[in-house]
Amino acid sequence: MKSKLFIISFLILAFILVGGFSTYFILNNNSDVVQVATASTNKSVQSRLKDLGYYTGNIDGIYGPLTRSAVINFQRDYGLSVDGIVGPETLGALGVSNSTSQSSSDLYLLAKCVYAEARGEPYVGQVAVAAVILNRVESPEFPNTISGVIYQPWAFTAVHDGQINLEPNDTAYQAAKDALNGWDPTYGCLYYYNPVTATSQWIYSRQVVVTIGKHVFAI
Amino acid sequence: METVEVKKTNRALTIATIILSIAVITLGILYGISISSSIKYQTSLENVYQKNFYELVDEVNNAETKLNKILVSNSNEYRAKLLKEVSKNANEAQTRLNMLPYSISGLSDTITFVNKLSGYTETLAQNLDNGKSLSNDNVATLEKVHNSVVDIKKYLNTMSKQMWDGYSITDSSLKMDGDYNYLTRKLTAMNGADVEYPTMIYDGPFSDSQLNKEVKGLNFTDVSMEVAKNNLGKILTDIPAEDLNFSGESNGHFQTYDFTYQNDEGKYIFAQMTKKGGKLLTLSCPNIYNNKKIELANAEKIAIDFVNRNGINDVTVVWSDIVGDDAYINLAPKISGVIIYPDLIKVKVDLDKGDVLGYEASSYYMNHTERKILPARLSESSARQMVNSSLKIKECKLALIPLEYDREVLCYEFTCNMEGSTYYVYINALNGVEENILKVVNTDNGNLLM
Numbered sequence: 060m061k062s063k064l065f066i067i068s069f070l071i072l073a074f075i076l077v078g079g080f081s082t083y084f085i086l087n088n089n090s091d092v093v094q095v096a097t098a099s100t101n102k103s104v105q106s107r108l109k110d111l112g113y114y115t116g117n118i119d120g121i122y123g124p125l126t127r128s129a130v131i132n133f134q135r136d137y138g139l140s141v142d143g144i145v146g147p148e149t150l151g152a153l154g155v156s157n158s159t160s161q162s163s164s165d166l167y168l169l170a171k172c173v174y175a176e177a178r179g180e181p182y183v184g185q186v187a188v189a190a191v192i193l194n195r196v197e198s199p200e201f202p203n204t205i206s207g208v209i210y211q212p213w214a215f216t217a218v219h220d221g222q223i224n225l226e227p228n229d230t231a232y233q234a235a236k237d238a239l240n241g242w243d244p245t246y247g248c249l250y251y252y253n254p255v256t257a258t259s260q261w262i263y264s265r266q267v268v269v270t271i272g273k274h275v276f277a278i
Numbered sequence: 279m280e281t282v283e284v285k286k287t288n289r290a291l292t293i294a295t296i297i298l299s300i301a302v303i304t305l306g307i308l309y310g311i312s313i314s315s316s317i318k319y320q321t322s323l324e325n326v327y328q329k330n331f332y333e334l335v336d337e338v339n340n341a342e343t344k345l346n347k348i349l350v351s352n353s354n355e356y357r358a359k360l361l362k363e364v365s366k367n368a369n370e371a372q373t374r375l376n377m378l379p380y381s382i383s384g385l386s387d388t389i390t391f392v393n394k395l396s397g398y399t400e401t402l403a404q405n406l407d408n409g410k411s412l413s414n415d416n417v418a419t420l421e422k423v424h425n426s427v428v429d430i431k432k433y434l435n436t437m438s439k440q441m442w443d444g445y446s447i448t449d450s451s452l453k454m455d456g457d458y459n460y461l462t463r464k465l466t467a468m469n470g471a472d473v474e475y476p477t478m479i480y481d482g483p484f485s486d487s488q489l490n491k492e493v494k495g496l497n498f499t500d501v502s503m504e505v506a507k508n509n510l511g512k513i514l515t516d517i518p519a520e521d522l523n524f525s526g527e528s529n530g531h532f533q534t535y536d537f538t539y540q541n542d543e544g545k546y547i548f549a550q551m552t553k554k555g556g557k558l559l560t561l562s563c564p565n566i567y568n569n570k571k572i573e574l575a576n577a578e579k580i581a582i583d584f585v586n587r588n589g590i591n592d593v594t595v596v597w598s599d600i601v602g603d604d605a606y607i608n609l610a611p612k613i614s615g616v617i618i619y620p621d622l623i624k625v626k627v628d629l630d631k632g633d634v635l636g637y638e639a640s641s642y643y644m645n646h647t648e649r650k651i652l653p654a655r656l657s658e659s660s661a662r663q664m665v666n667s668s669l670k671i672k673e674c675k676l677a678l679i680p681l682e683y684d685r686e687v688l689c690y691e692f693t694c695n696m697e698g699s700t701y702y703v704y705i706n707a708l709n710g711v712e713e714n715i716l717k718v719v720n721t722d723n724g725n726l727l728m
Contacts (some may be wrong), residue, residue, distance in 0.1 A: 070639040073695070089459055101341050127483050163721050164334060178518065181546060181548065182548070182562065182564040183548035183562050183563075186562055198484075199389065199390040199393035199394055199397075199484035200377070200383075200386040200389050200393075201389065201391050202372070202376040203372065203373075203374065203393070204370075206338065207376055211376050211377075212377070212378065212379035212380070212451070213379055213380070213381050213382050213451075214382050215458070229491070232563055233564055233565065234564075236601070237562060237626070237636055239622055240606060240624055240626075240636075240638070241638055241640075241641070242560060242562055242624075242636060242638050243560075243638075244528075244548065244550065244560055244638065245528075245530060245536075246528060246530030246531045246532050246640070247531050249531060251385075259457045260456075260457055261383060261457045264699075266529075267529075268529055269526065269527070269528035269529070269530070269536065270526055278530065
């Protein structure tokens with residue numbers, strides 16, 4: 060009798076604790092932000108260091124101990140302050156220009172948004188989503204930069220609920236690149252929605268241009 | 279015997295109560311921690327919103343005063359200076375406004391007005407810089423614009439007083455009222471309900487003439503879907519027309535019949551044929567191969583053949599680059615030695631099988647028309663003198679280039695080098711003005727012209 064009660068209360072306690080902890084962690088599990096924005100810069104740094112004979116590892120964009128020691132050796136040889144940190148000075152000495160990462164970060168952001176918003180869609184549907192973002196940049200009704208459009212509050216569901224932080228796949232990159240190159244299967248559309256899940260009545264008042272996959276694109 | 283039983287039960291109950299109490303307390307603590315951190319997040323978010331809001335108020339207040347001064351000024355220089363400042367204020371205001379969490383499209387009138395205000399004042403300032411004066415129409419429009427800005431200003435200042443009394447942007451953005459959240463409903467008074475926005479007619483950023491361009495290159499009669507499908511079959515030599523699926527129509531700037539094709543290997547093509555004339559406008563398909571077998575020169579040939587099959591001849595490759603396993607090739611018509619850049623066609627070729635993966639001819643059909651190109655008035659050698667002397671000129675071509683707002687000018691295109699970077703310098707072949715400079719920027723994703 061006693062052991063039975065004990066087991067029952069133990070089970071209740073365990074259940075509550077596990078439940079409580081997991082709720083707590085689900086509520087607070089937003090710290091998963093991976094620092095990837097600098098990966099492309101890291102790659103250029105690694106490949107420059109490899110060309111110069113300082114680095115022997117893989118060009119993977121990960122700033123690990125191998126990269127760090129290569130950077131330190133490079134800084135020592137070139138009379139820079141030896142801290143193992145790739146700052147503007149070291150980047151300059153390596154000949155890796157900061158301005159290039161600016162345009163790639165646009166591509167990266169665009170690919171992230173495409174992946175988050177349209178990863179289940181056919182390829183051209185992904186290009187179309189990227190094109191809508193770029194059309195918004197041009198339009199007076201929306202912010203005038205890619206990041207401004209993507210991070211406009213309430214503009215994209217997938218940005219709002221955090222799916223934007225998923226790592227985009229190769230298809231999303233290709234689609235983003237095609238759109239940046241001027242491909243626009245929607246011819247100037249500013250909106251898209253999924254008629255099955257759209258909650259806003261307003262969106263149905265827009266002039267529909269084309270349906271691609273599950274998305275309806277509209278001006 | 280019975281008392282022993284009761285004692286046992288009592289002890290067990292006590293233990294259970296203790297354990298349950300511990301559980302409740304632990305949960306309570308965890309809950310408290312999570313609430314307090316979520317309050318912290320909310321506060322920092324609210325602070326960001328409020329900062330944006332107050333900056334917005336500042337920009338609008340400044341723009342209002344400056345617009346007012348423009349109306350009372352009598353000096354073109356001073357007006358130009360103020361117009362540039364208003365343009366900057368409007369641009370900043372737009373950025374701040376777009377960072378507030380109102381529902382999408384809920385404020386499109388206001389945003390459009392602010393963006394156009396920035397473009398309009400910038401264009402007027404440029405006109406003044408070029409020696410023109412403000413017309414009576416311009417001044418009348420500026421007066422109306424000023425009135426609208428006064429209305430916005432009043433509205434925003436009322437709202438900022440409410441924020442002193444504890445109005446929370448975050449809270450009101452999370453409560454929905456129909457399609458829009460509370461914040462949007464609060465701001466809609468600005469969105470054309472109480473404020474009337476004047477029309478600004480100009481040729482500049484965000485002007486209507488830029489948004490509603492007419493299609494110049496499709497002076498053909500409409501064709502049926504079947505004709506378009508057959509044409510597409512002829513262009514895609516390896517796919518018979520009957521395997522193409524008609525997937526619907528597009529009714530945007532261009533009207534098209536859309537087709538898809540899918541095979542067992544996973545190849546997927548989406549193509550759009552114009553209703554007028556049944557021409558291929560765009561084609562896209564993802565690269566499913568990961569190999570590089572074909573040289574760039576061959577890929578360029580494939581691209582030219584493809585363009586020719588679509589009925590566009592006399593094209594020349596003006597730019598090509600390999601990115602990953604694809605070649606990106608830009609082509610433009612060449613008419614009596616002049617490259618026609620406005621009619622640019624973009625082709626993407628897979629470097630494994632040599633398939634055309636992408637085709638984009640909307641610029642071509644948007645701009646292509648019979649042009650009368652005036653002969654160059656400036657000789658090549660005198661144009662050379664106009665190029666910055668520290669650049670090393672490698673090549674010179676004549677080209678018609680598109681400038682902002684539908685202007686096309688005949689230029690000498692000088693391909694130049696300096697300190698390992700490549701530049702394209704465009705010197706107007708009629709008056710020697712340096713119209714544009716493009717720089718080739720190497721990125722992780724291929725070369726870009728910026």
